[in-house]
Amino acid sequence: xxxxxxxxxxxxxxxxxxxxxxxxxxxxxxxxxxxxxxxxxxxxxxxxxxxxxxxxxxxxxxxxxxxxxxxxxxxxxxxxxxxxxxxxxxxxxxxxxxxxxxxxxxxxxxxxxxxxxxxxxxxxxxxxxxxxxxxxxxxxxxxxxxxxxxxxxxxxxxxxxxxxxxxxxxxxxxxxxxxxxxxxxxxxxxxxxxxxxxxxxxxxxxxxxxxxxxxxxxxxxxxxxxxxxxxxxxxxxxxxxxxxxxxxxxxxxxxxxxxxxxxxxxxxxxxxxxxxxxxxxxxxxxxxxxxxxxxxxxxxxxxxxxxxxxxxxxxxxxxxxxxxxxxxxxxxxxxxxxxxxxxxxxxxxxxxxxxxxxxxxxxxxxxxxxxxxxxxxxxxxxxxxxxxxxxxxxxxxxxxxxxxxxxxxxxxxxxxxxxxxxxxxxxxxxxxxxxxxxxxxxxxxxxxxxxxxxxxxxxxxxxxxxxxxxxxxxxxxxxxxxxxxxxxxxxxxxxxxxxxxxxxxxxxxxxxxxxxxxxxxxxxxxxxxxx
Amino acid sequence: xxxxxxxxxxxxxxxxxxxxxxxxxxxxxxxxxxxxxxxxxxxxxxxxxxxxxxxxxxxxxxxxxxxxxxxxxxxxxxxxxxxxxxxxxxxxxxxxxxxxxxxxxxxxxxxxxxxxxxxxxxxxxxxxxxxxxxxxxxxxxxxxxxxxxxxxxxxxxxxxxxxxxxxxxxxxxxxxxxxxxxxxxxxxxxxxxxxxxxxxxxxxxxxxxxxxxxxxxxxxxxxxxxxxxxxxxxxxxxxxxxxxxxxxxxxxxxxxxxxxxxxxxxxxxxxxxxxxxxxxxxxxxxxxxxxxxxxxxxxxxxxxxxxxxxxxxxxxxxxxxxxxxxxxxxxxxxxxxxxxxxxxxxxxxxxxxxxxxxxxxxxxxxxxxxxxxxxxxxxxxxxxxxxxxxxxxxxxxxxxxxxxxxxxxxxxxxxxxxxxx
Numbered sequence: 007x008x009x010x011x012x013x014x015x016x017x018x019x020x021x022x023x024x025x026x027x028x029x030x031x032x033x034x035x036x037x038x039x040x041x042x043x044x045x046x047x048x049x050x051x052x053x054x055x056x057x058x059x060x061x062x063x064x065x066x067x068x069x070x071x072x073x074x075x076x077x078x079x080x081x082x083x084x085x086x087x088x089x090x091x092x093x094x095x096x097x098x099x100x101x102x103x104x105x106x107x108x109x110x111x112x113x114x115x116x117x118x119x120x121x122x123x124x125x126x127x128x129x130x131x132x133x134x135x136x137x138x139x140x141x142x143x144x145x146x147x148x149x150x151x152x153x154x155x156x157x158x159x160x161x162x163x164x165x166x167x168x169x170x171x172x173x174x175x176x177x178x179x180x181x182x183x184x185x186x187x188x189x190x191x192x193x194x195x196x197x198x199x200x201x202x203x204x205x206x207x208x209x210x211x212x213x214x215x216x217x218x219x220x221x222x223x224x225x226x227x228x229x230x231x232x233x234x235x236x237x238x239x240x241x242x243x244x245x246x247x248x249x250x251x252x253x254x255x256x257x258x259x260x261x262x263x264x265x266x267x268x269x270x271x272x273x274x275x276x277x278x279x280x281x282x283x284x285x286x287x288x289x290x291x292x293x294x295x296x297x298x299x300x301x302x303x304x305x306x307x308x309x310x311x312x313x314x315x316x317x318x319x320x321x322x323x324x325x326x327x328x329x330x331x332x333x334x335x336x337x338x339x340x341x342x343x344x345x346x347x348x349x350x351x352x353x354x355x356x357x358x359x360x361x362x363x364x365x366x367x368x369x370x371x372x373x374x375x376x377x378x379x380x381x382x383x384x385x386x387x388x389x390x391x392x393x394x395x396x397x398x399x400x401x402x403x404x405x406x407x408x409x410x411x412x413x414x415x416x417x418x419x420x421x422x423x424x425x426x427x428x429x430x431x432x433x434x435x436x437x438x439x440x441x442x443x444x445x446x447x448x449x450x451x452x453x454x455x456x457x458x459x460x461x462x463x464x465x466x467x468x469x470x471x472x473x474x475x476x477x478x479x480x481x482x483x484x485x486x487x488x489x490x491x492x493x494x495x496x497x498x499x500x501x502x503x504x505x506x507x508x509x510x511x512x513x514x515x516x517x518x519x520x521x522x523x524x525x526x527x528x529x530x531x532x533x534x535x536x537x
Numbered sequence: 538x539x540x541x542x543x544x545x546x547x548x549x550x551x552x553x554x555x556x557x558x559x560x561x562x563x564x565x566x567x568x569x570x571x572x573x574x575x576x577x578x579x580x581x582x583x584x585x586x587x588x589x590x591x592x593x594x595x596x597x598x599x600x601x602x603x604x605x606x607x608x609x610x611x612x613x614x615x616x617x618x619x620x621x622x623x624x625x626x627x628x629x630x631x632x633x634x635x636x637x638x639x640x641x642x643x644x645x646x647x648x649x650x651x652x653x654x655x656x657x658x659x660x661x662x663x664x665x666x667x668x669x670x671x672x673x674x675x676x677x678x679x680x681x682x683x684x685x686x687x688x689x690x691x692x693x694x695x696x697x698x699x700x701x702x703x704x705x706x707x708x709x710x711x712x713x714x715x716x717x718x719x720x721x722x723x724x725x726x727x728x729x730x731x732x733x734x735x736x737x738x739x740x741x742x743x744x745x746x747x748x749x750x751x752x753x754x755x756x757x758x759x760x761x762x763x764x765x766x767x768x769x770x771x772x773x774x775x776x777x778x779x780x781x782x783x784x785x786x787x788x789x790x791x792x793x794x795x796x797x798x799x800x801x802x803x804x805x806x807x808x809x810x811x812x813x814x815x816x817x818x819x820x821x822x823x824x825x826x827x828x829x830x831x832x833x834x835x836x837x838x839x840x841x842x843x844x845x846x847x848x849x850x851x852x853x854x855x856x857x858x859x860x861x862x863x864x865x866x867x868x869x870x871x872x873x874x875x876x877x878x879x880x881x882x883x884x885x886x887x888x889x890x891x892x893x894x895x896x897x898x899x900x901x902x903x904x905x906x907x908x909x910x911x912x913x914x915x916x917x918x919x920x921x922x923x924x925x926x927x928x929x930x931x932x933x934x935x936x937x938x939x940x941x942x943x944x945x946x947x948x949x950x951x952x953x954x955x956x957x958x
Contacts, residue, residue, distance in 0.1 A: 055747045084736040089744045130738050132693060175845035178643030179691045185648050189614045222916060305885035312875025312913050316885030342943045346881045352781025353950040354881040360943045427805050428813045429753055432732040468731060496813025519783060
């Protein structure tokens with residue numbers, strides 16, 4: 007390593023830097039950030055709770071030319087990272103990422119720096135510092151390499167000679183890269199994480215690549231991709247002889263490469279077409295002859311180690327024309343599409359179809375998802391679809407009273423009865439709130455009615471934390487729950503769609519994530535599966 | 538209820554310590570490495586002393602755990618000294634408990650835990666054991682597997698025990714009944730934490746308290762740590778997939794009066810075995826519970842490894858039957874073949890239980906009353922639908938030599954709610 011750089015680094019990052027000093031404050035940090043990101047940064051720092059002082063400290067104490075990088079990391083990191091990350095670790099990531107890039111001068115494009123060098127997160131490892139330890143050990147070992155690929159090969163050789171793959175039991179989180187390095191052992195995933203951490207630490211853009219499920223073979227495969235001289239090159243941690251060999255994966259798993267994903271910054275991307283010929287699979291769903299959008303109860307699977315396993319990381323995109331449906335890209339091969347519809351007992355009727363995906367072609371599969379059953383008989387005592395909602399007058403959180411007719415609307419009204427202490431209610435309220443904020447269900451009003459809660463200090467934080475954008479009424483005695491035959495708060499939620507006269511058009515009891523799509527179907531104009 | 542400012546400061550401080558500790562071995566953070574050449578000389582000169590020290594630690598370990606703890610010491614790498622310090626420094630009457638923890642400690646913890654943390658966990662657990670009437674009566678093996686452990690599943694390593702004991706002691710100390718104490722602990726947790734989606738990695742109890750929300754598994758981790766801090770035996774239970782609806786769920790099981798009872802974490806129920814999922818659980822296909830270590834009573838095991846066990850606790854929740862699957866190929870039994878029981882969940886048939894056939898080509902599983910998709914085979918494949926009835930054994934023959942198409946339609950039926958258990 008060039009000696010002057012070591013001096014530079016020590017100047018910029020003196021040991022024993024005082025951390026978490028009381029001079030750091032969220033306001034100071036936000037003030038130092040660029041105008042365009044101040045609001046977002048403030049939201050992210052609030053998400054960190056009291057750890058915001060650590061993150062704010064990193065913004066304040068960062069050198070000005072690196073402050074934007076520190077802010078970018080804070081804004082993109084996940085919630086748990088915001089709670090765990092220390093000022094020291096964050097500053098180290100920013101400093102060493104930048105210093106390594108300058109020290110080795112590989113000519114990495116600026117737009118690759120943040121996503122593939124600065125972004126510290128690789129998989130599910132804890133949010134810790136690792137660059138200094140790895141840089142100090144590996145930088146001298148790659149100092150003669152002239153390209154990132156050459157340096158990566160040196161690392162590849164070191165890994166294959168020095169690391170041991172072990173299996174783990176069920177307890178314990180993923181190991182940090184430094185622990186994997188010092189112990190010279192880890193699971194296959196932990197070794198891949200270490201490889202990427204090393205590469206990032208010496209200024210080489212890198213990302214994980216993962217083939218979660220092979221078709222007709224057990225398990226999957228994970229490796230690394232390295233950016234060098236304008237392109238991405240695969241690195242297989244224990245096969246340095248096959249560095250850069252794109253065909254290695256297909257050679258090992260002939261026609262069984264299904265779906266390969268990677269990470270760009272903090273988000274997932276699909277890179278299947280780099281490793282195999284791909285085609286597309288399009289699914290369309292019909293209910294009694296009419297096209298159904300937003301049908302969620304289907305997936306594409308492969309046979310793997312004794313079982314059919316859904317490919318959950320496939321990137322499905324909506325298709326607007328030609329009957330709609332969804333489409334995804336897959337490696338050439340044979341798949342099984344599964345779809346199911348549940349009856350009132352929760353028992354599913356399942357359809358399975360084998361499909362072949364051919365290179366450069368789109369395989370189209372139409373599925374009839376009409377119900378093969380009928381709705382359970384309604385409880386004669388309780389309001390049902392077609393009947394009227396019970397009349398009520400209830401206060402909101404400020405004590406102002408409303409009657410049910412205040413919410414009748416020509417655009418219909420969705421009412422959700424919930425108790426925030428129970429997960430099904432919390433999930434349903436969150437789903438509906440999101441659907442309305444994103445305008446997935448355009449038109450109707452949304453009203454929440456809390457059941458059984460008399461302590462506003464419990465209800466108000468729930469409303470604020472979920473950023474609920476609809477009126478919330480308070481039914482302390484759970485009168486409405488009893489009207490609907492729901493005797494226990496943990497049997498909530500109840501979701502109702504009522505028209506402008508208070509007639510119930512849809513009634514869903516209990517947690518059902520498909521309630522939103524059911525509401526959307528009901529709201530479509532008659533003749534388009536509405537009614 | 539958000540943490541108070543004092544609690545926030547304490548939580549933040551403890552989380553910071555934990556985060557630093559779990560990123561590198563404790564020994565690496567000390568001046569040990571800088572003094573390496575000097576230490577090397579010292580070691581060479583005192584070679585005999587080093588061997589004698591190693592022998593004395595070994596002789597302190599109870600024979601029942603000795604081979605496991607020595608293996609753990611090897612796995613701890615640079616952190617070995619911290620663990621040896623804990624073994625020598627712990628009170629003699631607590632040493633067996635400490636060694637039990639070390640015997641089954643995951644490698645990632647062995648590589649980073651400090652002796653301070655080990656000692657504090659053990660001593661505080663024994664302190665609680667002698668402080669509460671229900672805790673004193675807990676059998677030692679139950680105490681070891683379900684009270685003493687420092688972690689629940691895959692959460693970050695945190696020193697939660699003293700923090701939680703300090704806050705819960707005033708709330709439960711006047712209770713005589715373990716069940717009532719457990720309900721109070723749950724209410725305390727529920728007033729601080731609600732359900733909310735987080736990220737793929739598990740939050741530890743401190744992060745969940747600081748956030749004020751967590752997924753079901755994270756709320757359960759907090760609740761179990763809280764229970765254990767006041768000497769109540771608890772473990773995490775979960776269904777990997779519901780069969781009659783989408784998704785999955787995790788909750789807590791609590792050992793009360795000689796049996797396991799359940800509770801939804803952070804829910805304000807008035808008694809145990811009362812939770813929002815109780816009705817759905819009566820029709821559950823499979824529930825797994827996770828002890829720390831390998832309990833001696835292994836009759837209800839789903840899986841067992843060298844240092845872990847997964848218990849099939851489905852009979853606690855629903856009427857169960859058995860399914861016995863025989864895998865053949867051209868008339869001959871196929872040993873070592875992967876076999877799977879699946880249910881429909883979140884749009885696909887998803888594995889519930891994964892087994893391998895024994896030398897007779899058979900595998901057996903206890904599951905809830907209902908219908909399942911059973912499959913087996915690596916390259917060759919076979920599948921069938923099997924109906925399992927309570928208290929009966931259903932036999933399935935899967936013939937790998939007969940190729941079966943996946944173009945098919947079928948029901949997977951489950952008993953209606955009113956008939957469940």
